[in-house]
Amino acid sequence: MSRINDVGGMVGFPAIVEETDEPGFHADWEAHVFAMNSALIRRGVYNLDEFRDAVERMPPAAYLEASYYEKWFAAITTLLAEKGVATPEELTGG
Amino acid sequence: MADRFGPGDPVRTRTLDPAGHTRLPRYARGAVGEVVESAGRHPLADDRARGRSTPPQAVYHVRFAAAELFGTGDHSVTVELWEDYLEAAAGRDPVQDGSDHER
Amino acid sequence: MSGDHASAAIAGQVRHVETLLERRGLLADGEIDRRIDEFLAGGSPANGARIAARAWVDPAFRERLLADANGAIGEVGLSMSGGIQEQRLKVVANSDTEHHVVVCTLCSCYPIALLGPSPTWYKSEAYRSRVVRDPRAVLAEFGLQLPPDTRIAVWDASAESRYMVIPRRPAGTAGLSEVELAGLVTRNGLIGTAAV
Numbered sequence: 001m002s003r004i005n006d007v008g009g010m011v012g013f014p015a016i017v018e019e020t021d022e023p024g025f026h027a028d029w030e031a032h033v034f035a036m037n038s039a040l041i042r043r044g045v046y047n048l049d050e051f052r053d054a055v056e057r058m059p060p061a062a063y064l065e066a067s068y069y070e071k072w073f074a075a076i077t078t079l080l081a082e083k084g085v086a087t088p089e090e091l092t093g094g
Numbered sequence: 095m096a097d098r099f100g101p102g103d104p105v106r107t108r109t110l111d112p113a114g115h116t117r118l119p120r121y122a123r124g125a126v127g128e129v130v131e132s133a134g135r136h137p138l139a140d141d142r143a144r145g146r147s148t149p150p151q152a153v154y155h156v157r158f159a160a161a162e163l164f165g166t167g168d169h170s171v172t173v174e175l176w177e178d179y180l181e182a183a184a185g186r187d188p189v190q191d192g193s194d195h196e197r
Numbered sequence: 198m199s200g201d202h203a204s205a206a207i208a209g210q211v212r213h214v215e216t217l218l219e220r221r222g223l224l225a226d227g228e229i230d231r232r233i234d235e236f237l238a239g240g241s242p243a244n245g246a247r248i249a250a251r252a253w254v255d256p257a258f259r260e261r262l263l264a265d266a267n268g269a270i271g272e273v274g275l276s277m278s279g280g281i282q283e284q285r286l287k288v289v290a291n292s293d294t295e296h297h298v299v300v301c302t303l304c305s306c307y308p309i310a311l312l313g314p315s316p317t318w319y320k321s322e323a324y325r326s327r328v329v330r331d332p333r334a335v336l337a338e339f340g341l342q343l344p345p346d347t348r349i350a351v352w353d354a355s356a357e358s359r360y361m362v363i364p365r366r367p368a369g370t371a372g373l374s375e376v377e378l379a380g381l382v383t384r385n386g387l388i389g390t391a392a393v
Binding site: 119133139153155157163168169172173175 | 285287302303329330331332333348349350351352353354355356357358
Binding site: 006007010015019024034036038039040045064073077085 | 204207208210211212213214215217218221223224228229230232236237302303304305313314317318320321322323324325326327329330335338339353
């Protein structure tokens, strides 16, 4: 489906900004999100395609506003709720 | 099952916009390109994202002229596409594969 | 590390979910740290640079690399198996008439197992949207001005393969060793947004 991730060929995005000497992760939590996702996929809680699908289902405005690993974390929590691992309330600590 | 297409074959991508996850980028929908080479065999991502188990199918590198995709540009864009996304374009026998229904 | 409120808030949420997963037996003790360490110790652009340098000095290796990259990189002790599963690698080589550049328009597919984490610009909507439509302008933003008659081939990593570019060997490097040559190759060169 034509979703917000499918940006190839779209016009209007700005010039590309390159960061010099960029680290692999910009904060500890990003590394933790990365590792959490690979652990959950390896355990079969969900697969990589389900993960991509969950990123793509983000509301377009939220997708464009989120940083890369913020998108990942949103998709992880979406899937944990949908797979019945935890309720949305448990996931947000509410 | 043998690969349906080989290097040099002209192919047209589907115009269908399926509900849910797909790996056919919208800029490459309904376009005619040429198969460059095989990219192996894998279960269709669309099915895996829906939790369906399906047998592997052929995946190809398909090269498009930028002008075919965007109406402008002198470069090429090579997209990696599952066989399900493709039908034979002009140059193949329409009787044999029965898929040349659009002109 | 950013110390702003947004970053602190999400760091807390991530910690919360991590604790929850540990309690439910979906994360082992120390597993997160182990996975991060393994990942950071794994891929690096230096791997791609070694492959490029070998391809420059050994034409037969270059041929094997372009025909079957997974097999060829094994010859220099590298593999695409560091991720969730072994991935197919497709290597393309620049020439004086053709320049290759790689993108993943749909998400962020990149040869992480080989090259390590991808740069943020590679994952940006700006790069993903624009490079397929107007690669010459995008490459110019990276400071790469290609001659008008150089053909540009963009590769969209839309399925299972991961891609790497072998840059052109710079002029005046005939006297350099393979290790010295590898030192010339950058991450952007291996993606195709730099000459080398």
